[in-house]
Amino acid sequence: MVNTMLENLRADCNHCFGLCCVALPYAKSADFAVDKDGGTPCQNLHTNHQCMIHSDLRQKGFRGCVAYECFGAGQKVSQVTFEGKDWRQHPTLAKDMFAVLPITQQLHEMLWYLQEALLIKAAQEIHLDLQNMFEKTEQLTQQSKEQILKINVSEHRAQVNDLLIRTSELVRANTLHKKFPKNISRGSNLIGANLKGYDLKGANLRGALLIAADLRNADLRKADLIGADFRDADLRGANLTDSIFLTQAQVNAARGDHHTKLPPLLNIPDHWREK
Structure with a gap:
């Protein structure tokens, strides 16, 4: 189960509609070679949703792309929330799809941390609380787009963070x-x-x-x-x-x-x- 969950929390670009390459904005800097507005496809995004310079991102000035991790949110939004409907073929869904991605990404990042905490023996005494929070967070990502857009991410993150801080204290107890x-x-x-x-x-x-x-x-x-x-x-x-x-x-x-x-x-x- 653990291995399956971890794999679901890794980016799978083959089952994503290139969402991070469209939804997210970035400014020309040491991490990005050009400016890009949110909701605008990256100049390097192919029509098949794959990056045309994926193997040369750092060399071509897109180090920020190499450092980005969606924790599997891209394929979740593409295949689950929007049931495999491509934003290119269903342009009326694009705005909501791009708005849902960063919310789901944050929730999936929390899922990654919670799953890691569940693998830590030193945190055994709070494993039940961690498991319950993992399941609660996962349920949030399984909701409809309308429900996801209403999630108070900061409030939920605070609840998750309390458990992660406790995990940290248990791991670092001797130091x-x-x-x-x-x-x-x-x-x-x-x-x-x-x-x-x-x-x-x-x-x-x-x-x-x-x-x-x-x-x-x-x-x-x-x-x-x-x-x-x-x-x-x-x-x-x-x-x-x-x-x-x-x-x-x-x-x-x-x-x-x-x-x-x-x-x-x-x-x-x-x-x-x-x-």
């Missing part, structure tokens, strides 16, 4: 009183920080800004990394083996190598293998 530098904490601004070789085991780095930080050979085991910004962070040789709430999108945004140790649910990005 909660560990002395970290004052700037190593939840939401810290660590942009460009030199953290090479640091012992960050059990650190609370929720929402930390680690953009371009030097984390080479750092120990990040049992660290809470939910929402941490790893864009261009150097993770070569870092140990993130049993860090928690790290996603593929965060890993894809960072730099690393074959010496970087990742949690078992995540994969080494192709660009880490490039010379």
